Structures are given as C-alpha cells and as structure tokens.
Amino acid sequence: MNNTQTFSISVPLPSIAYEYAKQFEVEQATSQKGKQVYLNTLAVYAVHSFLQLMDIATDISQGNSWHPVSRRFHDVADLVLPEFGSLECRPVLTDDKIIFLPKEVTEDRIGVVAVLFEENLDQVHILGFTPANAAGLLPQEIEVSQLQPLENLLDELEKVAALKSSFANTSSQVSDNTHFLQIQATDITQNLAIVNLSQWLQNLVDASWQTVEEVFGREKAYLIFATRSAQLSQRIVRAQQISLGTLATDEELALVIAVVSKVAQEREIILQVHPTRTNILPPGLQSIVLDTNGNILLQIEAKNADNKIQLKIGGRPGEQFKLKIVLGEASFTKDFVI
Structure with missing residues (x-):
C-alpha cells in the first residue's frame, strides 16, 4: 500500500456525493x-x-x-466518459492488498481506477490505474502495489481518443456507400422500436399492444392478471402475441406487461409470458431482462407444467432495459424505456 500512496491524489467529497450514496444504500435488500x-x-x-x-x-x-436495477443485482462502479468509454472505479480499504473485480465489470471498460477509503470518509485518495489489456479485458484480481500512476490514465485516454478519431475517419468513407442497407420491413422495424412504458400510464399505447381480453378472451383474461387492486387507476396491463420464429412456438406465446405507478416517480414493471393455445409453457423457455450493455439483470426459466413465468423490476422514467424470450436457439427481443 505504501508504494501506491506516493502518487495518490486526495479528493474531497461534497455533501451531494454522500446524499447519493445514502439514497442508493437504503434501496438495497441487505445491509x-x-x-x-x-x-x-x-x-x-x-x-x-x-x-x-x-x-x-x-x-x-x-x-x-x-x-x-443494475446496482441492485450487480456489483458495479462504472463511470461513463462520453468521449472515451467507461472506467471502473473500485473502492479499496486500508488493509486491502488485492482488488477483486466481479466478472461482469472486466469487459467494456477502458480500465479501473482504485479509490482508497480511510476511517474518515470526508475525503478519499485516488491510488492509481490499471488499463484493460489488448483484448479490452481487465483482470479479476489486481495487486494494489502494482497499480500504475494516474498520469498513465491520462495517457490511456489520449490513446483511446486517437483510435476513435482514426476509426471515425474510416467510417465516414464507408458510410457514403451504405444507403442501400436501409431496412424497410415494417414487422422488423416494429420489433426493434423501443417501447415507452410510462406513456402507457397516459393511455398512449401502440396499437400492436392489445388488452388482455383481446389476446386471451374474456373468460381466460380474468385469470391472466389480478387486476382487482386499490391502485387500479395507477396500473395498466397490455398483451402482445409473440413468435420465437419456430413452427413449434409460432403464435403460441403471449407477453403480458403491467405498468404500475408508485410513489416519487417510481414504476413497477411486471413481465409475464403465457401460453395461448395450451395450458403450459414449453419447458426450458427463458425470460431474461438485460441492461443497456447486455448484462443480465433478471432471469427465469419455465419448468415442467408451468402455466406462466414472471419477472418484476422497478425503475424511474427514462431508464432502459431489454427483454429477451429464449427457447433453445430461437428468441424474441424487445427494448423498453420506463
């Protein structure tokens, strides 16, 4: 530790930093x-x-x-630099000799910056930097004594900027000849379009999303979702038949989504997958929620005799996620913004 402290930089933390930290802390399920x-x-x-x-x-x-959602289910400490990419910012305590990185943060990072916390948290020390390797990966274990000086971080950012500039020049030459790649298929465009769930609460729902009654029929609709609720006026439920692109599942599945308005702009999103022609789902069918970087946040798999699978997430307007329904090699994907 002493080796790195010779080039560490002390950074005072403003009160807003502690406010954010406390707010995010109390959202978690365990201490x-x-x-x-x-x-x-x-x-x-x-x-x-x-x-x-x-x-x-x-x-x-x-x-x-x-x-x-990401910080609830993952150990993430990333900071976005719009002109360069993302840095991982890992806390280090005074007795730590090794920095352990979760596997999910070893990709898509420029590098990792170590931040030392002492007993008094009114300021911290930025210890040093480790860049990603040539393959763009970080090691899962980094010795604190082997951290590079912070000036190496600035050098790394210069390298990234130079690479991006070179790539942009090449891309601009290629883009002049790529107009013929425009996709005009309505079905594909509709599937790729992002779905704004907060707009549903304002009754702004795309026609491709139907009521539960329209998809399942009046008799079965009552069993699909428990719509009896004191918060009925703050909830909207819509359904859509989906295809995984295989004859075995074509038009036999439906995605049902409920958007519930909570306090302080919070939203609860309930995601269900149901069979439409039979009473049970295909065993092994998976429902997966991913963040914007493709990291898995939630996942569930249908077992034998399951008549539905369900995931719940919470968030605020503007936050994005991706839902992927998978069976073997076949899949259906939809992008959402809360």
Missing part, C-alpha cells in the same frame, strides 16, 4: 449490499470529481452504477 453500493457510489463520485478537475467530461448518471 451488506447497502454498504457495497455506498462505497461504490462514493468511489464513482470521487473519480468523477477528479476528472472534472482535469477538464475531462463525464456523465455520471449514464453508468450502470447509477441505474437502480
């Missing part, structure tokens, strides 16, 4: 997870503050660490 999120949040804010001093633009709200 252990809350502590993890608390330190991750402060580490991200410390690196954000340091880069701001260096006149390097950051967008702290765009990282997975600022996404309520």
Whole structure:
C-alpha cells in the first residue's frame, strides 16, 4: 500500500456525493449490499470529481452504477466518459492488498481506477490505474502495489481518443456507400422500436399492444392478471402475441406487461409470458431482462407444467432495459424505456 500512496491524489467529497450514496444504500435488500453500493457510489463520485478537475467530461448518471436495477443485482462502479468509454472505479480499504473485480465489470471498460477509503470518509485518495489489456479485458484480481500512476490514465485516454478519431475517419468513407442497407420491413422495424412504458400510464399505447381480453378472451383474461387492486387507476396491463420464429412456438406465446405507478416517480414493471393455445409453457423457455450493455439483470426459466413465468423490476422514467424470450436457439427481443 505504501508504494501506491506516493502518487495518490486526495479528493474531497461534497455533501451531494454522500446524499447519493445514502439514497442508493437504503434501496438495497441487505445491509451488506447497502454498504457495497455506498462505497461504490462514493468511489464513482470521487473519480468523477477528479476528472472534472482535469477538464475531462463525464456523465455520471449514464453508468450502470447509477441505474437502480443494475446496482441492485450487480456489483458495479462504472463511470461513463462520453468521449472515451467507461472506467471502473473500485473502492479499496486500508488493509486491502488485492482488488477483486466481479466478472461482469472486466469487459467494456477502458480500465479501473482504485479509490482508497480511510476511517474518515470526508475525503478519499485516488491510488492509481490499471488499463484493460489488448483484448479490452481487465483482470479479476489486481495487486494494489502494482497499480500504475494516474498520469498513465491520462495517457490511456489520449490513446483511446486517437483510435476513435482514426476509426471515425474510416467510417465516414464507408458510410457514403451504405444507403442501400436501409431496412424497410415494417414487422422488423416494429420489433426493434423501443417501447415507452410510462406513456402507457397516459393511455398512449401502440396499437400492436392489445388488452388482455383481446389476446386471451374474456373468460381466460380474468385469470391472466389480478387486476382487482386499490391502485387500479395507477396500473395498466397490455398483451402482445409473440413468435420465437419456430413452427413449434409460432403464435403460441403471449407477453403480458403491467405498468404500475408508485410513489416519487417510481414504476413497477411486471413481465409475464403465457401460453395461448395450451395450458403450459414449453419447458426450458427463458425470460431474461438485460441492461443497456447486455448484462443480465433478471432471469427465469419455465419448468415442467408451468402455466406462466414472471419477472418484476422497478425503475424511474427514462431508464432502459431489454427483454429477451429464449427457447433453445430461437428468441424474441424487445427494448423498453420506463
């Protein structure tokens, strides 16, 4: 640890950093997870503050660490640099000799910045930097004593900027000849379009989404979703028949989504998959929720005799996620924004 402290930089943390950290902490299910999120949040804010001093633009709200679903289910401490990519900002305690990185944060990162926390949390020390390797991957274990000086981070950002500039010049030459690739198939465009779920609460629903009664019939609709609720006026339920592109499942599945308005702009999203022609789902059918980087947030698989599978997520307007329904090699994917 002493070797790295010779080039560490002390960064004072403003009160807003602690407010964010406390807010994110209390959202967690356990005190252990809350502590993890608390330190991750402060580490991200410390690196954000340091880069701001260096006149390097950051967008702290765009990282997975600022996404309520991502930080709830993953150990993430990423900071987005719009001109470069993402940095992982890992908290380090005074007795730590090794920095352990979860596997999900070892990809899609420029590198990792280590942030030392001492007993007094009114300021932290940015210890050093480890870049991703030539394949764009970070190791899962990093010795604190082997961290590189922070000036190497600035050198790495210069390299990334140079590569992006070179790629942009090449891409502009290619783009002049790619107009013929425009997709005009209505079905494909509709499937790729992002679905705004908050608009549903304002009765702005695309025609491709039907009522439960329209998809399942009046008699079965009552069993699909328990719509009797004191919050009925704050909930909307819609359904859509889906195809995985196989003859075995064509038009035999339906996606049912409920959007529930909670307090303080919070939304609860309930995602169900039902059979439409039989009483049970195909065993092995999976429903998967992913974040915008393709990381799995939630996942469930149909067992023998399951008549539905369901996932629940929470979030605020503007947050995005992807739903993927998979059976073997076949799949259906839809993008959503809360």
